[in-house]
Structures are given as C-alpha cells and as structure tokens.
Amino acid sequence: MTAQTVQQGELVTVIGLEVHVQLETETKIFCGCSTGDADEPNEHVCPVCLGLPGALPVVNEAAVEAAVKIGKAIDAEIPQETRFHRKNYYYPDLPKNFQITQYDEPICQSGELEVRVEGERRPIEIERAHLEEDPGSLQHVGGGGGIDSAEYTLIDYNRAGTPLMEIVTAPDFRSPAEVRAFLAELEEVLEYLGVFDAERDGSLRVDANLSIVEAAEADENGELSTEALESANRTEVKNISSHKGAEKALAYEETRQKNAIQRGRVVEQETRHWDESRGITVSMRSKAEEKDYRYFEEADIPPLQVAHWREEIEIPELPRARRERFREEYALDEEAASKLTSTKQVADFYEDLASEFDPDLAATWVADELLGELNYRDMAITELEDRLDEVARLVELVATDEITAKNAKEIVLRTMLDEGAAPDAIVEAEGLGKTDEGEVQAAVEAAIADNPDAVADYAEGDDGAINFLVGQVMQATGGSADPGTVNQLLRAELDD
Amino acid sequence: MSEDAVTEKDVRHVASLARVALADDEVDRFTTQFEEILDAFETLEEVPSVDRSAELTNVLRPDEKRDSLSPEEALENAPETEEGRFKGPNVS
Numbered sequence: 038m039t040a041q042t043v044q045q046g047e048l049v050t051v052i053g054l055e056v057h058v059q060l061e062t063e064t065k066i067f068c069g070c071s072t073g074d075a076d077e078p079n080e081h082v083c084p085v086c087l088g089l090p091g092a093l094p095v096v097n098e099a100a101v102e103a104a105v106k107i108g109k110a111i112d113a114e115i116p117q118e119t120r121f122h123r124k125n126y127y128y129p130d131l132p133k134n135f136q137i138t139q140y141d142e143p144i145c146q147s148g149e150l151e152v153r154v155e156g157e158r159r160p161i162e163i164e165r166a167h168l169e170e171d172p173g174s175l176q177h178v179g180g181g182g183g184i185d186s187a188e189y190t191l192i193d194y195n196r197a198g199t200p201l202m203e204i205v206t207a208p209d210f211r212s213p214a215e216v217r218a219f220l221a222e223l224e225e226v227l228e229y230l231g232v233f234d235a236e237r238d239g240s241l242r243v244d245a246n247l248s249i250v251e252a253a254e255a256d257e258n259g260e261l262s263t264e265a266l267e268s269a270n271r272t273e274v275k276n277i278s279s280h281k282g283a284e285k286a287l288a289y290e291e292t293r294q295k296n297a298i299q300r301g302r303v304v305e306q307e308t309r310h311w312d313e314s315r316g317i318t319v320s321m322r323s324k325a326e327e328k329d330y331r332y333f334e335e336a337d338i339p340p341l342q343v344a345h346w347r348e349e350i351e352i353p354e355l356p357r358a359r360r361e362r363f364r365e366e367y368a369l370d371e372e373a374a375s376k377l378t379s380t381k382q383v384a385d386f387y388e389d390l391a392s393e394f395d396p397d398l399a400a401t402w403v404a405d406e407l408l409g410e411l412n413y414r415d416m417a418i419t420e421l422e423d424r425l426d427e428v429a430r431l432v433e434l435v436a437t438d439e440i441t442a443k444n445a446k447e448i449v450l451r452t453m454l455d456e457g458a459a460p461d462a463i464v465e466a467e468g469l470g471k472t473d474e475g476e477v478q479a480a481v482e483a484a485i486a487d488n489p490d491a492v493a494d495y496a497e498g499d500d501g502a503i504n505f506l507v508g509q510v511m512q513a514t515g516g517s518a519d520p521g522t523v524n525q526l527l528r529a530e531l532d533d
Numbered sequence: 534m535s536e537d538a539v540t541e542k543d544v545r546h547v548a549s550l551a552r553v554a555l556a557d558d559e560v561d562r563f564t565t566q567f568e569e570i571l572d573a574f575e576t577l578e579e580v581p582s583v584d585r586s587a588e589l590t591n592v593l594r595p596d597e598k599r600d601s602l603s604p605e606e607a608l609e610n611a612p613e614t615e616e617g618r619f620k621g622p623n624v625s
Contacts, residue, residue: 062596069599078617079607083599087607099596118590127552129621177623178615191618194607329550339589 047252048298050291051266052216053208056223057201057242059171060103060232065198066170067094067137067338072200078193086170086198088133094337096121100200103232104144104168105346107202110226110355111163113148115347121168121335129192130172138203140332143167144341150226151357152219154212161219162207173197196239208246208266213287216245220280225356229381236417243277245287249294249304270306274318277311286311290318359384367396376404382418383408386425393429394436402432406446410454427453431460441519444469469517477510477518481526484509495531503527539567 065072068085075081084092108115122140145166151158174196179188204223210216224241227233234240248271255261274290277283289311294304309318354362356378363374363384377387377400390399407428411418421428431453435445449463464470484506485492494502503524510523544563548555555563601607604617613620 064596064598069594069597070601071598077604079604079619081601082604082607083601087602095592095594097596098593101593125550127550129619129624175624176618180623187623190621190624191615192621193618329546339592342590 048249048295049252049255049261050211050213051208051248051250051261051269051271052210052213052287053246054204054206054210054216054219055244056204056206056220057171057244058204058223058227058233059237059240060100060200060202061234062097062099062103062200064097064099066097066100066168066200067198068092070198075195078195081195082197086132087194088131094137094335096338096341097200100168101144101341101343102346102350103200103230104166104202105343105350106230106232106352107166107204107227108145108148109347109350109352110230111145111148111150111166111204113145113163113166115144115344116142116146117344118142118340118342119144120340121338122332123335125331125333126329128172129190130175131170131197132173132194136170136172137335137338138169139167142340144343150219150222152215152222154215154218159209159215161209161215164205164207166202166204169201169203171196171199171201208248213284213291216287217280217284220283222356224280225379229353229355231353231381236419239278241278241280243283245274245277245283245290246271247274247287247290247294248272249291249298270304272304272306272318273308274311275308275321276313278313282311282313285316286313286318289316293318353381356384363387367391367400369396369400373400373404376408379408380418382422386418386428389425390429390432394432398436399432402428402435406450410446410450414454416454424453427459434460434464438519440464440469441517443520444516468515477514477523478526480510480513480518481523481530483513485527485530492531503531539564539571543567 059072060066062072064070065081065086068083070081070083070086072081085094105115107113119139119142121137123135124138124140125135127134143165145163148163148166149160150163151160153159173192173194176191176193177187178191180186206219210219220241220243224233224235228235248266248269250261250265250269254265272290272294274286277286290309297304305320308321310321311318360371360374360378363369363377364371367374369377376383378384383403387399387403390403408418411421428450431445431449434440434449435442440449444467448467448469449460452458452463452467453460458466488506488509491502491505495506506527507520507523510527511518511520541560541564544560544567545555547567548560548563608614608617608619611619
C-alpha cells in the first residue's frame with residue numbers, strides 16, 4: 038500500500054505471534070519421564086518434574102537437537118552460547134513456582150519463514166525461538182465450570198516438563214488470514230523435520246498480539262514505524278490452539294478493536310482469552326508485567342554451546358524447496374505442487390509413483406483423487422500408511438490401461454477406502470477389467486445400427502449427437518470401455 | 534543502605550505475586566524486614582565477581598526413558614487428592 042492511496046481514517050491490522058509447539062521426544066526436557074500418552078494422571082512424573090527438593094534437571098539432548106533443526110529450517114542464528122533462566126510465577130501448573138525457560142540468550146535468533154497468501158509471498162521475521170518446559174494440566178472443578186467460579190483445582194503433572202519451543206515473530210502480519218497461512222506453513226516445516234506431531238492434542242498453542250494503527254502512519258513502502266506500532270494499544274489473545282482457531286479469534290479481535298476505534302473509544306491494553314465455543318475473546322484479569330517474573334539464571338543447568346551443531350545436524354528438504362523442485366522436475370502447477378508437498382508422507386508417496394508412472398497421472402491420482410477422497414472421509418494419509426502399495430497398484434492398473442480412470446476412482450478407490458478391500462479383488466468382483474476391443478467395436482456398431490436418428494443428426498453436423506452414441510456404448514459395456522476410445526471408434530465408423 | 538527504600542506498596546505487590554494475603558500489621562513488619570534483608574545482600578557487592586568454570590557446558594542426557602514414580606508415590610505428600618490428581622483451591 039502506498040501513502041498516496043491511503044484513504045483518510047483507513048486502518049491497518051498489525052499482528053505478532055508467540056507460537057508454542059511441543060517437540061516430539063521420547064522423554065521430557067529435563068528428566069527421563071515419558072512424554073507419551075499416559076493411562077493415569079500423575080503417572081509420568083518424578084522428583085524433577087514435580088519440583089521436589091534437591092532434584093537436578095539435566096537437559097535432553099534430543100530437545101536441543103530439535104531446536105537446532107528448527108533454527109536451521111527458519112534460517113536462524115544459533116548463538117555461540119545459550120542458557121536457561123527461571124521465570125518465577127506462583128501458579129500450580131508448575132510445581133516449582135518457576136518455569137525453566139530461556140530469556141535473553143535463546144537458542145535461535147533472527148530467523149524468517151515465508152508465507153504465501155492469495156498468491157503473494159511475504160517473509161515473516163522470527164525474532165527468536167527458545168526452549169522451555171510445558172506446564173501441567175489444571176482442571177477447574179465445580180461452580181459454573183469456568184475458571185473464576187470453580188470451587189477447586191485438580192492437577193495432573195504428566196504434561197509438565199514436555200519440551201516446548203516458543204517461536205516469537207515480529208509484528209509482521211497484516212491479516213488473520215496471513216496468520217493462518219503462517220501457522221500452516223510452520224506446522225508443515227516442523228512435521229518435515231520430524232520434531233512435531235500436529236495430530237497430537239494440544240501440540241500447538243498460540244498467543245497473538247493484535248493492534249490497529251492508522252494506515253497513514255505507513256511510509257511509502259507500506260512499512261509502519263516502530264513508534265506507530267508502539268503507540269497503538271494492543272491486546273494479547275491467549276488460548277488459541279489451531280490455525281483455524283487463530284484466524285477466527287483474530288478476525289473477532291480485529292473487528293472488536295476497529296468497532297471501538299470507529300466509535301471513538303480507546304482500545305484497552307489487556308490480555309484477552311479466546312473462548313472457542315462462544316467464538317469471542319473475553320477480558321482476563323491483568324497479568325503480571327515482565328519484571329514481575331523476576332527472571333534469573335538457572336544455575337542448575339550449565340550453558341549450552343551448540344552453534345557447531347547447525348552444520349553437523351542434517352535436515353530434510355523443506356516443503357518450500359520441495360514444492361519448487363516438484364514444479365520444475367515434474368512440470369506441475371503451483372496448486373498441485375502445493376497439495377503434493379502438504380505433508381512429507383504425501384510428497385514421498387508422490388515421488389515413488391512419479392518414478393514408476395507418468396508424473397502427470399501420478400499427480401492427478403495423489404493430489405486430486407486420493408487426497409480428495411481422503412478429505413471427503415475426513416481421513417489423513419497416515420491412516421493409509423500400510424496400504425499405500427495398494428494405492429500404487431491401483432495407479433498401475435490405470436497406467437497400464439487395465440481399468441478406466443472413471444471406474445478406478447468411482448468404484449475401486451472408494452471401495453478400497455470404505456471397505457478396506459484390495460484393488461485387484463475389487464476389479465475382479467465388480468467385473469471392471471476393460472472390455473476387449475472386439476466387444477467395444479461390436480457395441481459401437483450396434484449403437485450406430487440402433488440409433489439412426491442420432492446418426493442422421495451427426496451427419497447433418499450436430500456434433501452433440503456423438504455424445505449420445507458414446508453413452509449408448511458405455512451403457513452396453515457396463516462402463517468398462519474407455520469413453521475416449523469409444524468416441525474415436527464411433528467417428529471412425531461414421532466418418533467413413 | 535539501598536538507594537530506594539522499600540515501600541508498603543512494594544511489599545503488597547510482592548505478596549500478591551506470591552499469592553500471600555497480608556494483614557496491615559504484617560505489611561509494616563515485612564517492610565522493615567525487606568529493608569534489612571536487602572541491606573544484608575548489599576554486603577555481597579563487596580565480593581569480587583568470578584567467572585564460572587568455563588569447562589562446564591553441554592551437560593546433556595540421551596533421550597532415554599527412566600522409571601517414573603508411581604502415581605501413589607507422586608501423590609504421597611499431597612494434603613488432598615481426587616481421582617489421582619493433586620487437589621488445591623480455586624486459582625483464577
């Protein structure tokens with residue numbers, strides 16, 4: 038947006054994020070307790086994660102490796118030395134009365150991640166990303182079920198100590214849609230790295246700062262000055278747990294603030310809670326300021342010097358690079374390349390197919406047919422993990438012309454997904470093997486003999502009449518003939 | 534002496550962060566005590582600073598599971614429990 042085009046009173050939305058992601062490790066960040074699903078509350082706990090006196094936290098190497106991988110993926114700097122701090126607050130989700138986190142020397146500094154919204158690419162600056170421990174889970178019991186009216190609190194520390202990475206962006210977002218696109222891209226990258234599981238409940242949690250500033254404050258490049266950003270009152274929206282939720286929560290908050298400004302009211306600088314079920318944000322009692330957390334160095338954990346790991350640790354090809362390679366190597370359009378790289382598993386499967394069959398056919402089958410049918414059934418490709426060879430066999434049946442594409446999709450693929458049968462068995466049971474040429478030729482001749490009116494129409498130049506005849510042949514062959522071939526055969530006969 | 538005297542307001546703020554309720558006479562008492570404690574710590578300013586041992590870095594453990602406590606052991610010292618969880622007052 039240029040300054041000249043700005044209308045008086047036009048408003049710009051400014052959003053920055055703090056994204057918390059759970060890292061996929063076997064054990065917690067500072068102790069050997071499992072991070073897996075527990076059967077019972079307080080089953081994966083020990084003196085360290087319960088904060089018992091005398092317990093000594095020792096950093097999990099895998100969590101640090103995951104952090105370095107993330108740093109590499111977002112082009113961040115891994116400083117020569119990084120250390121942990123205690124963030125002091127009294128709340129029973131952490132039994133020590135402090136959280137071990139990182140303060141002024143985080144493990145990742147100044148990275149970026151590019152987002153694509155409506156065909157436009159924009160880099161989002163990532164100011165920092167740091168390691169910390171997840172708190173435990175609280176249940177507020179009794180009263181109206183809300184936090185304020187609850188009678189008492191029940192605490193389960195199974196989650197306490199799960200490694201978290203907190204990723205903090207600059208206030209670079211200009212719309213809730215951009216936030217959603219960023220979170221989706223970030224999840225993809227993290228999944229490619231194998232350090233994150235999006236399916237896991239509560240694995241992604243987002244706090245967002247949103248403010249509204251006058252568009253006139255922007256310079257000719259559309260950049261907003263630091264003063265303009267700092268002078269606007271912002272709200273911090275907490276309790277967002279998905280990318281869809283982020284878009285909804287921030288769209289609500291954007292409208293709420295714009296309405297206040299347009300009515301001449303001042304937006305309060307405050308923390309607000311996203312209430313997913315009601316679809317609104319509500320004011321929370323004001324929380325402590327940064328100095329109230331009395332950060333100080335965690336003396337139990339010596340500093341880390343892992344800058345050299347950045348070169349030593351390998352990371353796989355990332356979604357964006359893979360998308361670009363797919364477009365070049367397999368001549369795919371942007372949409373197909375994007376679908377085919379949406380998860381590492383989809384991309385790997387596509388490449389397997391593309392190495393054996395026509396890449397275009399493989400692309401159609403994975404991006405459109407398979408993902409389409411899975412999406413319709415609300416299934417993920419991970420649920421088909423053990424049956425991908427069956428899908429490959431189905432593509433082979435189409436590639437080698439043994440069944441029609443229409444039957445392959447509408448009958449075989451759907452039956453495979455709904456009933457769990459294998460492709461060859463379905464082809465056999467449904468009699469879908471392509472009709473042999475003689476049979477099709479006979480059906481073509483019969484259709485011409487039986488439908489003199491259509492033949493006459495065709496002869497008079499009504500090209501639509503051919504479709505009617507194709508339909509007759511398809512019906513006669515039970516749909517097993519290839520419509521393209523039938524069309525050619527009909528024209529060959531009629532044009533003689 | 535510390536440059537900024539501890540005020541009653543400071544004491545009430547620290548107490549609220551620690552979620553401790555103080556009676557008015559306790560606030561007076563703690564204001565004096567905070568002053569004394571801070572004065573005592575000022576003595577540490579006289580201790581020369583030394584760098585920590587440079588060799589001690591990257592103290593890490595492999596990502597391998599160790600035995601956890603049983604839920605019974607974990608809850609053993611809890612004043613109140615319910616359904617295998619620690620039970621405490623409402624904390625809004």
